[in-house]
Amino acid sequence: MDFELKAAKAKWEREQKQRKEEAKAKIQREKKAKEEAARLREALEVAESERKLQEAKAQAAAKLQEERDLFDGDGVRFNVVLQATQIAGDGDKIKLPASAFEHLSSQDALEKGPMFFEVALYKEHTAIVDSNGASDSSEAKTTHCGVLEFTAPEGYVGLPPHVWLNLGAPDVSLREFPRVRIRYVRLPKCHYAKLTPDSSDFVDVPNHKAVLETKLRQHATLSEGDILTVWHDGVDYNLHVSQLKPAANVSVLETDMEVDVVQPISTPGTSIQNKLLPLELDKPQDGYVEEGKYVYYKFVVEKMVLDAVKMGTRSLDVHLEIDGGGVESDADLYVAAHPVLFPSQHQHQWASHDLGSKMIHLSGGKDLQSSSYSIAVYGYRGRTIYKVWVSSKPTAMSTGQRVGLASHEMQENPAVESGFEICGNCRQVIPSRTIALHEAYCRRHNVACMHPGCSVILRRDEFQRHVHCPKCGQSLQQEELEKHVKVYHEPTACRCGVILERDNMVKHQANTCPLRTITCRFCGDMVQAGKDPENLRDRLSGLTQHESECGSRTSPCEICNRAVMLKEMDLHRVAVHGSNSENRTNSNDGGDVMGINEPASGSEEIRSMTCPICSVVFRGSAADVQLNAHLDSEHFITSSVQPMEQDLTGNSMSASVSSSFRSTLSVACPICGLSVHSERDLSAHMDMVH
Template sequence: MSFSYARTLVSGSVIADLEGDKLILPPFVLEELLRTASQSVPGDFSDAQLPYPITFQITNPKTRVITHGGVLEFNAKDEKAYLPKWMHDSLSLTNGSEVTIRLKELPKGTWARFRPMNVNYKEIPDYRAAFEGYLRSHYTTLTEGEILTIRQADSSYQFLVESLKPSNAVRIVDTDLELEIEPLDVGHNAFKTFKGDTENDIHVGKTVNGKVSKNAYAYWNVLEVDKLHGLNIELRIHSGDADLIVSTVRNPTTDAHLWSNFETASTKNIFIPASNSEYATSNELAIGVHGFSDEPVSYELEITSDQPSKSHDSEITITSDANENSPGYAKCDNCGSWIPERTIALHSNFCLRNNIKCELCGKVMLKGEEQKHWHCAYCNKFGDHLEKEKHIFIFHTSRQCSCGFEAESLPELAQHKRTTCPEKLITCRFCFNLVKQGNPSTNQHDLLEGLTAHESYCGGRTTTCVKCHQPVILKNIAAHNMMHEIEKQNRKLPPLCRNKNCVRTAADNVLKLCAICFGPFWSPTADPEKKMLYTRVARKYHSQLTTGCGQSWCKNLYCATGNSSPQDPTTAALSLTPLLKQLQSSTTAFMYLCVDEPTTKKRTLANILYKGEDGGGFEGEYADEFCVYSLEVENGDLSAARKWLIDNAPNVKRVP
């Protein structure tokens, strides 16, 4: 950068959704930058070149406190400078304070160490990926001593920029920045801000005891879960009232969980069947006990693999009387019980004086207890009137998600947050960053593929296929790879020479041998019945079996040199007879002829690949032709040939 620029502006009010380190500046700042740039180089005003990215040193002229940042937009209409809240607070600015911006080119950052300011950051699944993704999309610069605020969904997490290289202020755009997040020492300088009393481990088949206060959480992480069986979680409350919530991520809450039991009962159960997909595919299972009553809750928690034998729900349960319609029994008109006919009058008089039956659910109560009996006006819930307030609060009180969604109950809000909420955190299948999933994709194909809005956009980028070196859209790469797989499975090669010891391609001749192996048998004389041809083949075999080829590298089992066992002429004649019969009866039967040294070496390596003796496969996984061809492509490199087979050759048969 060959020019300088500085300007003092008035700071505007804090904009709530302004994140990262990017400022909103008035349009005249851009005009002044271009004018200053044009004056530093010859040429027209339109030829002015600004540095990329534009970075500023930002100073409070009263306190001389300095930080750095980039630019989001040059469209502030009131000629004020708008800063992110953390930067506004860091510089000790108020609405209307003066702030000085100075154009400054910062070196590329190579290394940065961050320290989380509290243990909340562990609430984020794969917090490192989330941190890196947020940093990449919201920050242009870093300055030592800054406290960065990272937003994930409706929560914020703070990290101190502890150390940077190569300078105490760097830019992080277009650079490979190595990040280091220092683990937080909870015992010394950290503070715990999430509402959690405990976080302990619990094993299946064990029972634990605990206490939790109002609006606090006690967390238990389930260990050694056998996913072949379902899981029954039972909470037995000794005093007070608490809610039972379960999730596949740590630290579930009443508005962010997978399973819950909010009933007002002394014993609460949640049974998760083995067939549940979230349970079957999760690596973790966390249980939360949430204190609801004003008094501290004392509880007992038990985890078993057995389904509960009875339900603790308060829904209507229909039971049958063993004496129903039995001879000698009559039904009481008040309570509905079947009573012996000889005592029905006495029972009916007593029942009418002392009992009353609910017309809605049929429950029989002592007179006076009906004042405590309660039915929900919105659902089929019924029970004691003491349950009413909590039931209405949990199941019939509307709540708003941070994304604006209006839920009619806590369970509905929790379901929304784990499914369709635009602010739900997902690991993008294309950029592998932890990001907000956004609204449903508007592309119908992407919607059918289950892509979120972020993945639909992110998957629209292109990459180069490592096989065909053609540009491919990321979200189409699976189909593109499938095309390569189909091509691979349908790939064909010319047949090999019929000579078992050869690696060359077969030529168009009567013996289906390569041109070199067929050479000794070629004759210009017409031989329609192949008698002369078979005679020459017999002489070749007889010579191999009796005297051999005399070559030290020979490994031909039908050669006296290769097998080190010369045969006498009579024995050799007997040995070659079956070979000639195979040759005459089949056009695919192997021949066994001696070859040169390079061919012998390739044949040996091809046999190693075919039999899987190199440790990379099993015998017959790939056809012999492809084993030979891979060595030709990779110039005899055995390991490279194995890789070529894996990438390009179709499988002949599957792994046993």
């Protein structure tokens, strides 16, 4: 009985203990669930507050961006993200889709003048975008540009290489089509710019003003930190935009700006290697050149020395001493006067292709007009070690008879005097008493070359090495023939596709090659000539394609202040302002106007001016203004009278025309004297008649 009671009690205690443990575990689970629920509720509240905060920040950023866009765009807002593609072009003009034009024109952006845009790489992981497309892109590098046209596909923007380079992501592959943000902005006109080249080679470029004007004419904007790539004579120069005024981003359209080009800054431990190595007179420099490569030098000649060279009292020689005599390795020497900075095989003024050491004598003439010259050492064969220098010494003023005439030159001498005879072998004048002895010795040791036009007398051992080029007939030594044929007669291909021999190639690249470099008569820069212009009158005037396009720019006439094309400025001066006999000159047979007398434009006050058409005199300090208004109102108006008839030779049939009609004719042809209504009619008259 006690045993059963004890067993029942133990069982009951176990059950009670188990119930307590289960109740305790249940309480703990409920407590943990409440705590977890509280944590989740707190996390949700934090996430919700964070979301609301982010939305508030995004709304604030969008509002701030919108205000910034409106402020920078002067009331016009345009801020879009587009896929970028690369297009050809030398400037900073981009191509936008047609929808951009509609969006901008709807906000009267066209009435505000030229359109400028801020361009920045768009990074999705850092940009905060709202429903209106605004974002905070202050961390991305930006540049600025103008617009070329609105012909890009929808969703795309075409960027030229200049804009692509200055976006700060040159390592991005073009196939990935990176996204960029385009934002409309207004920019002030530039007053000052400081440019820093990456090397001192740009200092050697002549006429910085013309070079930079040509480059900036293709640009609409500049931004601090941009890299401006300038092309000159086949070489690209990188200029860093260091400083701009009055702002860090400016417009360069229709503005006069001051530009400073400063020396490049070299960092410690690095040296700037010049492409043109400086060379001083009478100071040799050692160097080497690989086969097919060029090494360039430059030297400056003082004006006093240059004048002496032109007068013939001093010599100016360029020496190239080849190590080893040119047997295993050899180099050629080319010299050119600036503005040609880098002479080559087909662009130079002086050249020497002799084997071994060589010298070029710079003689006086039209090629000695510059004080700066460039030297090119071209590796002809192997790795050539050389020494190059320029020498200038007084010339020896000696008189006497020239020694060593060829036989064909001796035949042109005057008749032989009494007591002398002509050697039948060397054709020299020899005393009669020694003629037999001389001829015996001469025929045994000397040989006359029988090549047509040569007849040079050589010793028999030298005659074995005397040869003539089978193509041009030039006399050479045997070891020089191979190089002569390769240099002068081996056809070479020009960049334009023409294949010619060396001499013809030099003429081709100097006169007719569309890729040749010329100095434009209008902008003063060295540019590629291009093909023949399409305009017939421009071709007859000798203008190249570039000069035809560059001369189409207008400039105000300094007399009447009318906008006239640069290529027609001389014609305008003769036709409009040179009608008086003292200011007009007769034209030549080709119709080119020569000897134009430009009116003086001094600072003195104008007392009186006479109309060159009707001879009305205007007096006073405002005579030029009155004359200009008179020309506009009386002579440059469109007349209702039918134009004068003329025959095919340009002879005027004005005998039956009334004097009232003649008074409406304002411009006279400088060639035939025919009067027409305007400069446009004069241009048409010259095209058809002359």
